[in-house]
Structure formats: C-alpha cells, structure tokens
Amino acid sequence: MKNICFVIPSLDAGGAEKALLNLLSVIDYTKYKVDLIVFIKKGIFLKQLPPQVTVISIEGNYTTFSLGLFSSIISSLKKGNLKLVFHRILFALKNRTSKNTSNAEQISWTNCSKSIPNFNKEYDVAIGALEKSSIYFVVDKLNAKSRIGWIHTNYSKSGMKKEFDINYFEKLNFLIAVSQECKDDLQLNFPKLKDAIKVIYNIVSPSLIQKLSTENITDINFNATQTTILTVARLSKEKGIDLALNASIELLKMGIQFKWYIIGDGSERNNLEQKIKENNLQETFILLGLKENPYPFVKQANIYIQPSRYEGKSIAIDEAKILQKPIIITNYPTAKDQIDNGVNGIISEMNGTAMAQNIVSLINNPTIIDNFCLNLKNENLGTESEIFKLYELFNESK
Structure with a gap:
C-alpha cells in the first residue's frame, strides 16, 4: 500500500x-x-x-504566525521568538505592498515557510x-x-x-x-x-450531483413569475461578480423581472455589498454566502452564469451542465473547453451589457433553452x- x-x-x-x-x-x-x-x-x-x-x-509556530499581525507579533515576543517576529513583519509588508495577490503569495512564501x-x-x-x-x-x-x-x-x-x-x-x-x-x-x-x-x-459524478440536487431549499422561494439566475463562485476579482452586477443594472434598465443569486464568499464581498446598495439592487442581486450543497439552487434556477475574467476549468460549470441548465459564460481564454457556443450554452463578451443581452435572448427564446438542455442531456459528463x-x-x- x-x-x-x-x-x-x-x-x-x-x-x-x-x-x-x-x-x-x-x-x-x-x-x-x-x-x-x-x-x-x-x-x-x-x-x-x-x-x-x-x-x-x-501547528506550532505556524498557529502563531497565522494570527493577525499585532497578535502574532505579541505572541511571538512573549515566546522570545524574534526571528518569527522579523519574518511576520516582512510577510505583512510584502502582502500589503504587492499589487498582485498571486505574486504576493509567492514572494511572501519564504517568510511564511519559516514558521512551518x-x-x-x-x-x-x-x-x-x-x-x-x-x-x-x-x-x-x-x-x-x-x-x-x-x-x-x-x-x-x-x-x-x-x-x-x-x-x-x-x-x-x-x-x-x-x-x-x-x-x-x-x-x-x-x-x-x-x-x-x-x-x-x-x-465530477453525475449520479451524486443529481442525488444531492433533490434536497429541499428552505431559505429562499423561487418565483415562477420571474427569471432566476444563479452563479456559484468565490467573491474575488477574477470571478467577475462585479461584471454580473453590471449586467443586473442593465437588466433593470430593460425592465426585466429577475433575481440573481450568488453562492460563495470572498475578499470582494464588502465592495460588492457597497455597489449593490448604491444601485438599489438589494432585492434583485443577492449574495447568499457559502452553501454546503449548492445543487438544489442550481437545479431550480432558470439560467446559470459564470462571469469570470479567467478560469482553468470550472467545476461549477461542469456541475451546471450535469443539471442541464442553460449556461452563459464569459469569453475567457479557456471558455471553449467547456462550452460549445450556441450548442450547449452561450459564450458572452466579458462585460455587463453583453451578458444582459444574452440573458434577454434566452428569456425570449425558450426553444434555444430546450435545445441547450437536450444537447447537455446527450453529453457524457461523468469524469x-x-x-x-x-x-x-x-x-x-x-
């Protein structure tokens, strides 16, 4: 073994x-x-x-290192670990001064690793x-x-x-x-x-996802008289939730009745909440937070949207495909690896206006939705x- x-x-x-x-x-x-x-x-x-x-x-020093900066320094000083204090300060400086969070994690690893x-x-x-x-x-x-x-x-x-x-x-x-x-x-x-x-x-396992999708939802009521849109994503810049919010603003201008639910959490939550408030979208664009089982929400939604700026291969899109949802994704470099545009979903230009137009196109053309769902049903999606x-x-x- x-x-x-x-x-x-x-x-x-x-x-x-x-x-x-x-x-x-x-x-x-x-x-x-x-x-x-x-x-x-x-x-x-x-x-x-x-x-x-x-x-x-x-555990050990890493537990101390992972505390907030002030708490980490105080705790390390109490233990007489000046070396850890030095690396914790450098770690904080590198993360705060770097304009790129991915690169910050790289260059600060040397300091973080001293605690491991x-x-x-x-x-x-x-x-x-x-x-x-x-x-x-x-x-x-x-x-x-x-x-x-x-x-x-x-x-x-x-x-x-x-x-x-x-x-x-x-x-x-x-x-x-x-x-x-x-x-x-x-x-x-x-x-x-x-x-x-x-x-x-x-x-991904289609049988497991189908089984989990049958769980009852108790915290929201899906309204058959309006379009329900769903996105499952981390609230971070690369996932493009701000682009989805811009699409919501455009949909309201067009007089579309909808609710757009976002399942996920992350560093952009405060910024998104502020923009939601500024545009009076509290009842329309709703951040649900994390959900242990998102599949019942996906199953009951009318449209699934992934508004990312870039992806590797989105597992959330694969899961929405298994549940045979009409899908709109943005035109990031690897988009064509998961969606055949016009066959099993739509690849939209990466802006709110284009996404909103594609959403309206689906709402007004139920035959397109039926074709997407039929094509997804015939795909072999288990991996x-x-x-x-x-x-x-x-x-x-x-």
Missing part, C-alpha cells in the same frame, strides 16, 4: 477544494493510504471527507493540490519519492511569476493541468518541463475515470 499525501491551504468552498474532495471520494483506499495536510483545519468540505483520509493541520516545520514522514507521492503555497510546501517541507503539483487556472492570466515558480516546478516529477488549454499555456511558459505536464480533468490517470502517475513514482 502506497503512502500518499495531498496538501491544500484549507477546505473552504472553492473549485480546487471541491475538485480535491471529489477526487478523494473515488480514490481506491485498498491500495493507497492517504494523508491530507491543511494549513488551517477549516472549511465547509471538511466533514464531507471520506473517513479513510487522515487530516493533518500545521519539516515533516519527517516519508511518502511515496506528495501532491500540492493547488498552485502556489501547496506546491511550495510539497517541495520544501515534505520527504517524498515523487512530487506532483496541480495547477487549476490559466497560468498566463493568474498573475503568478514564472521566474519564481520555475525553481519549484523543476523539482516536481509531474505538473497537472485541468484542461488541454491550461496544459498548452503551461508548456508555453515552461517549455523545458513540457514532458512533465499532464492533463487530468476535474472529477470519474480521470482517477486512473492519477494512478498511472502514482505508479511511476520510484
């Missing part, structure tokens, strides 16, 4: 986190003993993990299940015969600096992309690693077999 370790910052709601949960739900535990290292033991997916997974959180001990257990395979810190952790802190990194986004659009990542990627046996487009982009950025870059699609690609990489570890 091989010892496998996955690493991810937390199990808060997110596409990569959901993809990992799905993967861990289908892995063969008669062949693999699995540890999951999380930086912080929290997240709505924690209690959904299979019982065979051993969850390990980082090396793990002595030897693994056959260690997998950084998310770009940046998870991969850096696998390389710097774990003893493993084989190392794998997982990239869930379009690298060129992510804001990450390849000059930093190349030092880590060269120490991996494999680098996994979630779509062919993401693989092509990685190979463009890291041509010397071309042969080590593989594609493994996010694992459980992708786990065998990962097994092949496991077996290549020495």
Whole structure:
C-alpha cells in the first residue's frame, strides 16, 4: 500500500477544494493510504471527507504566525521568538505592498515557510493540490519519492511569476493541468518541463450531483413569475461578480423581472455589498454566502452564469451542465473547453451589457433553452475515470 499525501491551504468552498474532495471520494483506499495536510483545519468540505483520509493541520509556530499581525507579533515576543517576529513583519509588508495577490503569495512564501516545520514522514507521492503555497510546501517541507503539483487556472492570466515558480516546478516529477488549454499555456511558459505536464480533468459524478440536487431549499422561494439566475463562485476579482452586477443594472434598465443569486464568499464581498446598495439592487442581486450543497439552487434556477475574467476549468460549470441548465459564460481564454457556443450554452463578451443581452435572448427564446438542455442531456459528463490517470502517475513514482 502506497503512502500518499495531498496538501491544500484549507477546505473552504472553492473549485480546487471541491475538485480535491471529489477526487478523494473515488480514490481506491485498498491500495493507497492517504494523508491530507491543511494549513488551517477549516472549511465547509471538511466533514464531507471520506473517513479513510487522515487530516493533518500545521501547528506550532505556524498557529502563531497565522494570527493577525499585532497578535502574532505579541505572541511571538512573549515566546522570545524574534526571528518569527522579523519574518511576520516582512510577510505583512510584502502582502500589503504587492499589487498582485498571486505574486504576493509567492514572494511572501519564504517568510511564511519559516514558521512551518519539516515533516519527517516519508511518502511515496506528495501532491500540492493547488498552485502556489501547496506546491511550495510539497517541495520544501515534505520527504517524498515523487512530487506532483496541480495547477487549476490559466497560468498566463493568474498573475503568478514564472521566474519564481520555475525553481519549484523543476523539482516536481509531474505538473497537472485541468484542461488541454491550461496544459498548452503551461508548456508555453515552461517549455523545458513540457514532458512533465499532464492533463487530468476535474472529477465530477453525475449520479451524486443529481442525488444531492433533490434536497429541499428552505431559505429562499423561487418565483415562477420571474427569471432566476444563479452563479456559484468565490467573491474575488477574477470571478467577475462585479461584471454580473453590471449586467443586473442593465437588466433593470430593460425592465426585466429577475433575481440573481450568488453562492460563495470572498475578499470582494464588502465592495460588492457597497455597489449593490448604491444601485438599489438589494432585492434583485443577492449574495447568499457559502452553501454546503449548492445543487438544489442550481437545479431550480432558470439560467446559470459564470462571469469570470479567467478560469482553468470550472467545476461549477461542469456541475451546471450535469443539471442541464442553460449556461452563459464569459469569453475567457479557456471558455471553449467547456462550452460549445450556441450548442450547449452561450459564450458572452466579458462585460455587463453583453451578458444582459444574452440573458434577454434566452428569456425570449425558450426553444434555444430546450435545445441547450437536450444537447447537455446527450453529453457524457461523468469524469470519474480521470482517477486512473492519477494512478498511472502514482505508479511511476520510484
């Protein structure tokens, strides 16, 4: 039996986190003993993990380091750990002065890593299940015969600096992309690693999603007299919720009766709430927060929209396809990997006006919706077999 370790910052709601949960739900535990290292033991997916997974959180100095700046400094001073104080201050300065959050996580890793001990257990395979810190952790802190990194986004659009990542990627046996487009982009950025870059699609289970979608919803009432729109996404700049809000403003100008629900949370919540208030959208554009089971909401919605500025391969879109929803997504670089424009959904230009026009087009043309749903029904959308690609990489570890 091989010892496998996955690493991810937390199990808060997110596409990569959901993809990992799905993967861990289908892995063969008669062949693999699995540890999951999380930086912080929290997240709505924690209690959904299979019982065979051993969850390990980082403790000790990292617990102190991860506190707010003032609390972290005071706690470290009380312990006489001046070195940790120094690195905590540098960590804060780098994150506050960097204009790019992805690059900030890269350049501040050196300071963060000083609070994390090396793990002595030897693994056959260690997998950084998310770009940046998870991969850096696998390389710097774990003893493993084989190392794998997982990239869930379009690298060129992510804001990450390849000059930093190349030092880590060269120490991996494999680098996994979630779509062919993401693989092509990685190979463009890291041509010397071309042969080590593989594609493994996010694992989704149609039978499980269909089953979970039957759960009753008690916190909102879907009104048959108006259009219900749904988006499941982190409230962050790259997910384009502000673009969806602009589309809502346009829809109101057109006199369309609708409610647009957003499932998710994130750093842009305060900005979005302010803009919702400024435009009197409180009753129309509604932030529902995190939902452990979003599928009943997707099932009952009339239209599903993903307004992202960039994606790797969105697991939320795959799930909406399984539930046969008419889908509109924005024209980010990897959009065509999931939606065949005009066949199983619409790829809209990346602005509120275009999205609003496409929404109205669907509302006024139910035949288009019927055709999209029929085409989705005929697609083979289950990807459980992708786990065998990962097994092949496991077996290549020495």
